[in-house]
Amino acid sequence: MLKVKLLSFLVIFSSCLFVVKAQKFKQKYFERIINSLTSDYYAGRGYVDNGMSKSALYLQKEFKKNKLQSFSTDYEQKFTYPINVIQNAELKINGLELKYGIDYIVKPNAQSVSDVGLDYSFFDTTAYTESFQSKNKTRDFIVNDHQLNFEKNIILPPLENTVDSIKQYYKQWSSIYEREQNINRGIFRFTKEKLTSSLSQRQANTSEFIISDKFYSDQLKINSFMIKSEFIENFEAKNLIGYVDGKNNDSIVVITAHYDHLGKVGETVFPGASDNASGVAMMLAFAKYYSKHRPQYKTVFIAFAGEEAGLLGADYFVKNPLFELSKIKFLVNLDIMGAGEKGIQVVNGKVFKKEFDKLTAINANKNYLAEVKIRGESCNSDHCPFYLKGVPSFFIYTLGGKGFYHEPDDTRNNLNLDYSSKVFSLLRDFINTISSNDIR
Ligand SMILES: [Zn+2]
Known part of the structure; x- marks a missing residue:
């Protein structure tokens, strides 16, 4: 009798634990992705030492592990573009x-x-x-x-x-x-x-x-100098696109993040921890979450290439979409997710005011972040080509932190990931609200 009671208690207790755990942000997973993508092996996810293509391979494995479905073979959408690659440089001044x-x-x-x-x-x-x-x-x-x-x-x-x-x-x-x-x-x-x-x-x-x-x-006195650069007419890159089916697949929610960065010049690596290993890790945290919690609508995850060269991956996608863009209920682009102590900034907040108000209401209600700041439109990340095609979208980035940007000091150790879980929770609640049909 006691054994039975104890057993049923254990079952209830552990299932409660499971519910609580499943709702939680996977901080360790999030950090592991950032650690990997910023390691020397990926060479700043650019054009030297195959940094970008090695990163793509890594993300394809993560998409698979999270059981995302694919529109194509291995989640790939290939495209090419011209790029001038600075491979090495040296400069000696006054010795x-x-x-x-x-x-x-x-x-x-x-x-x-x-x-x-x-x-x-x-x-x-x-x-x-x-x-x-x-x-x-x-x-x-x-x-x-x-x-x-x-x-x-x-x-x-x-x-x-x-x-x-x-x-x-x-x-x-x-x-x-x-x-x-x-x-x-x-x-x-x-x-x-x-x-x-x-x-x-x-x-x-x-x-x-x-x-x-x-x-x-x-x-x-300039003692010596050197630049070695190579112009590549058709650099081969790929976007990676995976999805989770929803309860209703007529509408689509899209979460995007670019995985490319500046690469390396000589021995100097640009690890791009904040920009945008952090955004990719956040997107993967959502992929993991929604693969375990069936979303209301089909939820698509896109890791873009070629962002730093001019939003080229997103631009290619909107010209060659794998599903009708008109089906997109909302798109959330994540770029620079490595801080949050001062909250988040929402590009297009002024354009999609109803959604923005929803976001701030959730934040106030649940007390997640210090501030949810509003901005108008700005063509400064991958949401833009979608927005120009009429897709309702936000570009969200975190505020605070040390602010290293496009420099070698944008490293893992210079991020503050203490607020990542709250950023995740706010965005999750927001995405779930978008999906629950009461906005548009
Ligand atoms: Zn970026």
Whole structure:
């Protein structure tokens, strides 16, 4: 008797435990995904050492483990695009070997260059600024500058000016030099601005270094430099798309996150922990959750490639969709999920106000996060190509944290994952509300 009672008690108790556990965010799983994707093996999920394709393989395995179904073979949607890959760079100033990504970067459209011993010429920023006074002065300055800098490496000192157009022209100055002059020439632009790496889909005929102004002085001596870049006309990438069937499959909820990042230059890896290993991990946490809790509607998970080169994966998908885009009830794009102490920001919140109000109501009710901030439309991540096709969508990113962005310090150790569980719970409640038909 006692045994029976004890047994039934145990059954009830453990099933309660199961319910509680199943509702919970899988923090360890979430962290494991981030740890993996930011490890050196994946080489910053870019264009060197097959970083992006190795990451795709890893995600395909995770999709499978979470029992996602596939529209195609192995969840793949292949596409190609042109990309200029900076494979390596070196720069030594005043006897000091500078660190890529921290002390300097290379303009993403740079062509290869090596030091052939040309003389150095200091660009005259005072004459440059004055040349804006009239068209004649501008013309004279350009002619003079070409003569001064003939067959020379060019040093562009930090510009002390606040006029936008003057600053803007200065940034693009190297593009006025002629092709045949640029083959062996290095262009060295010093700047006060934060160094933020990015990618280019074309290769220019210039080789420009962008260097922190703390290395600038008029006594400056550049000891050696080198850029090795490769233009790839048809880089092969793939989006990965999996889904879980819902109770009703006429409508679709989509959760997206891009898995590509900037890759590596020489030995410098851009691990992209916040951008966007964290978003991919959050998306996978949802894949795991909904594969165990049948959603109301078919729920699709898309890991996009090519985001950092210009939302190319999302753009390809909306032009070649695997299901009717008009079936999408709502899309939530996750990009930068590595903080949350200051809450979340919602791009398109002002556009889809009813959904935004729902989100803030849930947050207030359950006391999840410090703040749910509203923004208007912005074409700054993968939700945008969908939004432009009329798909109701939010792009959600976390606020707070150390804010490293497109730099080598965007590492796993610089994330704060203490709020991830609350972010997950808020988004889960929101997605479930979207699905429960009371919004649209
Ligand atoms: Zn991103």
